[in-house]
Amino acid sequence: MTTGFPDYDLLIVGMGPVGAVAANLAGQAGFRTLVIEQDSEPYKLPRAIVFDSEIMRVFASIGLADEIPAVTKPLGGSVYLGADRKPIRTFRAHPRAHPIAWYPSNLFYQPQLETIIRAGLSRYPNVTVMSGHRLTDVAQDESGVTARATDATGATIEIGARYLFACDGASSAVRKALAIPLDDIGFEERWLVIDTNVHGPMRWPDTHEIPPEVRSNAFSLMVCDPERPATLIPGRGTHRRWEYMLLPGERDADVVTPDWLRTQIGCWIDPDHVEIIRTAVYRFRALVAHRWRAGRVMLLGDAAHQTPPFFGQGMCHGIRDAAQLIWKLKLVDSGVADHGLLDSYQVEREPHVRAIVNASVAAGAEVCKLDPAEAVARDAAFRAIECERAGQVAMTDIVPPIRDGIIDMKSGGMRLPEFVVLDSGVERHIDTLLDGRFTLLTLDPFDTPPEWDAIDGHIVDITDADADGRMTGWLGERAARWIIVRPDRYIYATGSGDPAPVMATLFDHLHLRRAAAPDQPTVSMEANRT
Structure with a gap:
């Protein structure tokens, strides 16, 4: 000890x-x-x-x-092909919120x-x-x-x-x-992962309906073929990844032989133009x-x-x-x-x-269907959803807000959007003002309690700081005048009026032991410049 x-x-x-x-x-x-x-x-x-x-x-x-x-390299999205090797589902990355925002994938x-x-x-x-x-x-x-x-x-x-x-x-x-111990959520499938460098053009199979986004290497491809599900991911530069689901009865050693690899990859590119970096059989698990x-x-x-x-x-x-x-x-x-x-x-x-x-x-359960009838039914269901969908769906849409813990359950839990602010006429990413600290982004001046200083909180005046109207619109939708942001860029709370009562609840959530004495002045945009 x-x-x-x-x-x-x-x-x-x-x-x-x-x-x-x-x-x-x-x-x-x-x-x-x-x-x-x-x-x-x-x-x-x-x-x-x-x-x-x-x-x-x-x-x-x-x-x-x-x-x-x-x-x-930005990933534009992913296309799923069905049992007939035609598209059944498309994910499209959302556009960047602003030219200085980060790519979604x-x-x-x-x-x-x-x-x-x-x-x-x-x-x-x-x-x-x-x-x-x-x-x-x-x-x-x-x-x-x-x-x-x-x-x-x-x-x-x-x-x-x-x-x-x-x-x-x-x-x-x-x-x-x-x-x-681990909680087994109940998913286990074996997939072979093949990482390669390619040195020649792809030869897209005539048996597959390949969208132009995939052909241009902007999108990944998921082939939900019951004969053998597979994935193609267009990495950065010459890097390409193929993934193949192992079928029942196949041994790991059977699928890493040169002949097996050349046969599979040869459907997509001349295998003589491929340098295999590594092969590995993974057991895709869901464990917590x-x-x-x-x-x-x-x-x-x-x-x-x-x-x-x-x-x-x-x-x-x-x-x-x-x-x-x-x-x-x-x-x-x-x-x-x-x-x-x-x-x-x-x-x-x-x-x-x-x-x-x-x-x-x-x-994974949908991708890995090996029964042809079940795969056809899946394809019909996915295509119906695609036809009824009003807008685009991105793969990152599955990432939820925080729903419990150090948040205000009514107004917090989401990630702070990538707003762009004006600082002396220069556009800056909102994160540059947060400094990895608790931050009160506010349109109004407020005095803060000593506990705010104890947690190294600071205040940023965002009056007239909105570079493109998105922050103003976002606040308006919530009838809010301020945002309390955590150091990890998740929102603790939004609101209007005096934030002191909400801060008091925050301090309780944080299990604070003591408070610091000095007051924290409001920080102007100019003072935040580095």
């Missing part, structure tokens, strides 16, 4: 995208952080392939707004993304990375966590930290050490841990929940976990809030995750 003061404020186990983002957020928040990763080198092969605009906002918040867009090559996120850690002298160390044991008491890790030589080190984030994936050693917090240990990402990939939200889940936990942990670790605030982590995140998992399971 820990004695005296632990060496670190935060120990992060695992440095995939979720752990690396969590480490950047921790470094930014001032935590003395140690990251341990069992692999000596970054994983050089692609896995995750898409993230949404909410995650890009997280990347921007950790200072990577220029680097990451340079290695991504973004394709990426994971080794490039991870390299950028990891490189960002060099900015923080308070963050230490220890690669080539495997966690072997974890214990905790009222003062902190003690972990043991072993390197490739068998040497063991002991680490003391006040808190631990388990970002160590689906087979999480931390989760297993704490004996936290019973507990996401055990004392001072929190589970994040796949350690806490595993999502079938049909809406591309797996990595996004974990990064949302990190973005929410860091600001809560900062309030607790600083003594401003008590540990009860950390209980809101699962209260907020689990329903959010389960809603997306359930939507992914439902989508």
Whole structure:
């Protein structure tokens, strides 16, 4: 057990995208952080392939707004083909809210993304990375966590930290050490994932009705063919991903032979023009841990929940976990809030995750139909829905608001829209004014209570700041004059009149222990310029 003061404020186990983002957020928040990763080198092969605009906002918040867009590509949508290999369903990404807003869906090559996120850690002298160390044991008491890790030589080190984030994936050693069971939601299918670089033109099969958006590599393609469901994802640059569902009776080893791969890919492109980067058989599962917090240990990402990939939200889940936990942990670790605030982590995140998992399971059940009659009935139902639909539907529409936890149930829970504001005539993304803090965006001047200063809240006057009318219209629809925004860019509440009563409820939700003395002046747009 820990004695005296632990060496670190935060120990992060695992440095995939979720752990690396969590480490950047921790470094930014001032935590003395140690990251341990069992692999000596970054994983050089692609896995995750898409993230949404909410995650890009997280990347921007950790200072990577220029680097990451340079290695991504917008995904315009996805087309589903039915048993007759003609379109049955189309998802179209919503247009960007403004030219300086982020694209709603973004394709990426994971080794490039991870390299950028990891490189960002060099900015923080308070963050230490220890690669080539495997966690072997974890214990905790009222003062902190003690972990043991072993390197490739068998040497063991002991680490003391006040808190631990388990970002160590689906087979999480931390989760297993704490004996936290998983809830199996009831989906399991085997799919072969083939990542390639292509060096020649596609030869779209005449048997398939391929829309121009797919041919131009702007959209992904889901072939819901009962003979063998398959997916084609047009990655960035020459990267292309094929995914094939394994049929009953097929062995994993049967589908990774050169002949099998050439036959399948050869339907779409000359296989001599394809460089295979990797092949892997995945078991798409839907699993959620019973507990996401055990004392001072929190589970994040796949350690806490595993999502079938049909809406591309797996990595996004974990990064949302990190973005929410860091600001809560900062309030607790600083003594401003008590540990009860950390209980809101699962209260907020689990329903959010389960809603997306359930939507992914439902989508997967339709995609994976192997009975021809059931597939034909599905196709008819999907086409009827498409004909009756009034507007377009995007894959990101499945992402719900927060419906419980640190929100005002009547007016909060949604993500702050990507408004654009004018600052001395210059258009700026609204997030640049938030600064990762509690923010009162207001059209009217208000005095705030000392508790607002205790949570590092600030005030931004948005009078005459609307660059394109969207913020004014949004507030008008809600008869609101102000917005209270959380550090993770979710809205706590909106309203008109004095926000003090709503703030008092916020402070109760945050389990505050004390308040700070100094008053917080209203900040003008000009004062916010950096």
